Amino acid sequence: TQLLEQSPQFLSIQEGENLTVYCNSSSVFSSLQWYRQEPGEGPVLLVTVVTGGEVKKLKRLTFQFGDARKDSSLHITAAQPGDTGLYLCAGARLFQGAQKLVFGQGTRLTINP
Amino acid sequence: KAGVTQTPRYLIKTRGQQVTLSCSPISGHRSVSWYQQTPGQGLQFLFEYFSETQRNKGNFPGRFSGRQFSNSRSEMNVSTLELGDSALYLCASSLLGGDGAAGLFFGSGTQLSVL
Numbered sequence: 017t018q019l020l021e022q023s024p025q026f027l028s029i030q031e032g033e034n035l036t037v038y039c040n041s042s043s044v045f046s047s048l049q050w051y052r053q054e055p056g057e058g059p060v061l062l063v064t065v066v067t068g069g070e071v072k073k074l075k076r077l078t079f080q081f082g083d084a085r086k087d088s089s090l091h092i093t094a095a096q097p098g099d100t101g102l103y104l105c106a107g108a109r110l111f112q113g114a115q116k117l118v119f120g121q122g123t124r125l126t127i128n129p
Numbered sequence: 130k131a132g133v134t135q136t137p138r139y140l141i142k143t144r145g146q147q148v149t150l151s152c153s154p155i156s157g158h159r160s161v162s163w164y165q166q167t168p169g170q171g172l173q174f175l176f177e178y179f180s181e182t183q184r185n186k187g188n189f190p191g192r193f194s195g196r197q198f199s200n201s202r203s204e205m206n207v208s209t210l211e212l213g214d215s216a217l218y219l220c221a222s223s224l225l226g227g228d229g230a231a232g233l234f235f236g237s238g239t240q241l242s243v244l
Contacts (some may be wrong), residue, residue: 121171
């Protein structure tokens with residue numbers, strides 16, 4: 017059973033469209049991170065959200081942490097081909113006395129010119 | 130500041146062999162985590178080292194082991210390789226580790242193919 021469910025798993029849209037990616041769980045996380053990974057490279061941290069209800073913006077990307085700190089969303093406005101990649105959410109939670117990061121399966125996004 | 134460096138980038142091995150992967154974290158980072166990434170399973174946590182001690186461990190068989198040196202560099206070893214071990218192995222460093230708010234800095238990974 018995946019602790020963090022991301023949806024959709026695959027998304028292919030045209031340049032200029034808007035999109036939202038979701039990251040859901042039944043568990044509460046102390047914080048949640050979003051990463052983007054390009055082919056042949058490791059994931060790169062985009063943002064960390066810590067407070068329930070928190071909204072962070074990174075240019076055309078808007079990240080929101082759910083009020084109950086169980087879910088998060090990533091919204092991209094006017095998508096560009098450069099946004100293409102694998103988007104991963106990762107939640108931090110206490111496990112056996114230590115903080116542990118759990119990753120979702122990822123959303124593979126393709127922006128077509 | 131140099132990023133996380135992983136060597137080698139690509140590796141081809143045959144079943145039954147063993148392999149050692151290397152990771153140099155960002156200068157000053159004391160925590161190194163290792164992940165296995167496959168198309169089917171996504172990113173799976175292997176283990177985390179902090180100040181030369183294994184602090185956290187995922188659900189992988191004992192064939193997977195690691196260590197960290199006094200300069201924070203880390204190695205992971207996989208013995209008796211199986212076909213299913215083919216994957217991208219990612220190393221990530223962080224200042225203190227474990228604390229999700231700090232974020233992880235990943236290397237480019239080692240692509241391991243087991244034939």
